[in-house]
Amino acid sequence: MIRAYTGTAVRRSEAPLLAAGRGGELMQRAAYGLYAAAAASLTARRGRIYGSSVTVLAGSGNNGGDALYAAARLARRGAAATAVLTSAAAHPEALAAFRAQGGKTLALTESNAAAVSGAALAADAVLDGVLGTGGSGGLRGPARILAEALNTARLQGKAPLVVACDLPSGVDADSGRVAGTCLQADLTVTFGAVKTGLLAGPGAAAAGEIRCIDIGLGPHLGTPDAYRLQAEDLAGLLPVPTPADQKYSRGVLGVAAGSETYPGAALMAAGAALATGVGMLRYLGPATVARLINLAHPEAVCSSDAVADIHVQAWVAGPGAGKDEDQRRRARDAMASGLPAVIDADAIGVVAPGLHPAVILTPHAGELTALLRSLGEDADRAEIEADPIRYARLAAARTGATVLLKGWATLAAAPTGELYSQAEATPWLATAGSGDTLSGILGALLATDRTPDSERGPGHYARLAAAAAHLHGRAGTLAAADGPVQPSLLEPRIRAIVANLTKQSHRKFK
Ligand SMILES: NC(=O)C1=CN([C@@H]2O[C@H](COP(=O)(O)OP(=O)(O)OC[C@H]3O[C@@H](n4cnc5c(N)ncnc54)[C@H](O)[C@@H]3O)[C@@H](O)[C@H]2O)[C@@H](O)CC1
Ligand SMILES: Nc1ncnc2c1ncn2[C@@H]1O[C@H](COP(=O)(O)OP(=O)(O)O)[C@@H](O)[C@H]1O
Numbered sequence: 001m002i003r004a005y006t007g008t009a010v011r012r013s014e015a016p017l018l019a020a021g022r023g024g025e026l027m028q029r030a031a032y033g034l035y036a037a038a039a040a041s042l043t044a045r046r047g048r049i050y051g052s053s054v055t056v057l058a059g060s061g062n063n064g065g066d067a068l069y070a071a072a073r074l075a076r077r078g079a080a081a082t083a084v085l086t087s088a089a090a091h092p093e094a095l096a097a098f099r100a101q102g103g104k105t106l107a108l109t110e111s112n113a114a115a116v117s118g119a120a121l122a123a124d125a126v127l128d129g130v131l132g133t134g135g136s137g138g139l140r141g142p143a144r145i146l147a148e149a150l151n152t153a154r155l156q157g158k159a160p161l162v163v164a165c166d167l168p169s170g171v172d173a174d175s176g177r178v179a180g181t182c183l184q185a186d187l188t189v190t191f192g193a194v195k196t197g198l199l200a201g202p203g204a205a206a207a208g209e210i211r212c213i214d215i216g217l218g219p220h221l222g223t224p225d226a227y228r229l230q231a232e233d234l235a236g237l238l239p240v241p242t243p244a245d246q247k248y249s250r251g252v253l254g255v256a257a258g259s260e261t262y263p264g265a266a267l268m269a270a271g272a273a274l275a276t277g278v279g280m281l282r283y284l285g286p287a288t289v290a291r292l293i294n295l296a297h298p299e300a301v302c303s304s305d306a307v308a309d310i311h312v313q314a315w316v317a318g319p320g321a322g323k324d325e326d327q328r329r330r331a332r333d334a335m336a337s338g339l340p341a342v343i344d345a346d347a348i349g350v351v352a353p354g355l356h357p358a359v360i361l362t363p364h365a366g367e368l369t370a371l372l373r374s375l376g377e378d379a380d381r382a383e384i385e386a387d388p389i390r391y392a393r394l395a396a397a398r399t400g401a402t403v404l405l406k407g408w409a410t411l412a413a414a415p416t417g418e419l420y421s422q423a424e425a426t427p428w429l430a431t432a433g434s435g436d437t438l439s440g441i442l443g444a445l446l447a448t449d450r451t452p453d454s455e456r457g458p459g460h461y462a463r464l465a466a467a468a469a470h471l472h473g474r475a476g477t478l479a480a481a482d483g484p485v486q487p488s489l490l491e492p493r494i495r496a497i498v499a500n501l502t503k504q505s506h507r508k509f510k
């Protein structure tokens with residue numbers, strides 16, 4: 001599990017070490033980590049360090065100091081290193097160390113920004129040490145011109161390797177917000193702890209691969225601000241039947257999805273739930289949709305019952321419900337049932353406050369905008385996309401439900417503030433029907449959840465929602481290897497990922 005902390009919290013945890021005169025030691029650890037990661041990436045691209053060209057962008061603070069020390073080490077291994085000083089001042093000792101290894105320096109100005117950008121584009125690697133946790137706002141002045149040139153080249157596939165020092169310059173380390181411009185990276189080498197701003201919003205998209213270097217802040221860090229589940233965290237959350245199980249004890253999922261207008265959503269939600277694994281799937285909806293469900297998934301048990309008429313362990317309601325009044329009523333009843341429930345798509349429109357954390361709302365940014373406005377909050381889609389953590393937490397707090405805010409990085413926020421961010425997805429998943437499969441996966445995890453009550457902390461449902469996003473993202477990424485993702489074809493991939501993650505348990509009960 002990745003544990004993330006706000007930039008503010010990391011700075012607070014560094015304070016006692018700085019007061020004890022250990023700042024130089026921390027910087028050397030950070031710089032060595034940055035050097036080693038950059039050297040490995042550069043070697044992977046070019047074959048060797050010797051003879052490569054490295055441009056280091058150095059701001060006035062310690063972030064620039066880290067990057068200059070790291071570049072000095074690359075220069076010692078034979079790289080031709082140039083430091084572009086983006087501010088009038090630079091960390092004096094780091095600059096001296098850089099120069100001592102033969103590094104050249106030049107001051108960035110409005111008038112030379114275009115020429116310097118050209119030179120940076122021609123380098124093999126750029127180390128971004130303009131701003132770290134001490135930065136506020138986006139890049140300004142000539143540093144912005146340089147960043148925009150590198151970002152444009154990246155879109156054209158012509159950018160050098162960009163390695164961000166601690167975080168991409170211009171990203172807010174607490175939130176992932178970017179006010180204006182930040183420098184997009186291939187790799188972010190972050191120090192002490194992963195910053196929350198690397199896990200959400202534009203900051204997550206700018207960070208590229210994230211590597212964290214331990215600089216010894218561990219005992220000082222306190223409670224994390226956010227989490228990211230990794231594959232090894234999922235095994236315990238996935239449904240693996242035991243010899244004592246029968247279909248009802250494994251967990252029954254009720255799916256109230258689809259309508260005459262949108263039958264496909266129900267097929268995809270049901271298929272994804274079955275591929276994740278349930279003891280039984282009960283479908284509730286129009287007879288025409290039920291017939292299609294039974295053709296595609298003969299194991300589903302279908303009826304046009306009301307929510308109160310059947311016994312399940314969890315609900316999925318909303319995908320493809322459209323304006324179907326019966327489905328909307330089922331969504332309301334599922335929310336009021338006291339059972340865990342995934343409330344997706346059209347059902348998000350019938351949400352009212354007073355829910356509980358086992359109700360999981362799964363909006364994308366557009367649906368969250370409408371939900372927050374219906375609750376009297378001032379929200380617009382661009383603001384939500386710019387600062388998704390804030391709005392996911394706000395919606396959870398206002399409704400009492402867990403909120404899974406979908407996007408490139410998908411966030412799961414508990415009403416008590418616990419937050420998960422998953423980024424396994426591929427942009428190929430941005431296609432109609434993809435959310436329906438996510439709701440089916442999550443429904444299956446809720447129906448088959450066996451976590452003992454004593455282990456269900458306040459963020460339990462956010463963790464399950466994050467697990468579903470992880471599975472969904474990986475299944476999509478696997479599917480994308482064969483071409484554009486078609487959500488209706490995700491089922492075998494979901495099954496493959498579940499099989500892979502539960503291998504150990506299968507061996508035990510084979
Ligand atoms: N404090 C420590 O002990 C350690 C800090 N480390 C590094 O130090 C960084 C933090 O260093 P600093 O506190 O010196 O801060 P930064 O290096 O992030 O920023 C320095 C200065 O940039 C200026 N600035 C802020 N926003 C700006 C903007 N938008 N445009 C232009 N200039 C702007 C401000 O004058 C600020 O003081 C971390 O990100 C990390 O890289 C590491 O060396 C590990 C140890
Ligand atoms: N740019 C992106 N990169 C990765 N995943 C994305 C991106 N955009 C959307 N997704 C994912 O695709 C899914 C889309 O869901 P949704 O918008 O509800 O689709 P639908 O309602 O058509 O089924 C979500 O899981 C979301 O996280």
Ligand SMILES: [K+]
Binds near residue numbers: 128131164165166168
């Ligand atoms: K930086």
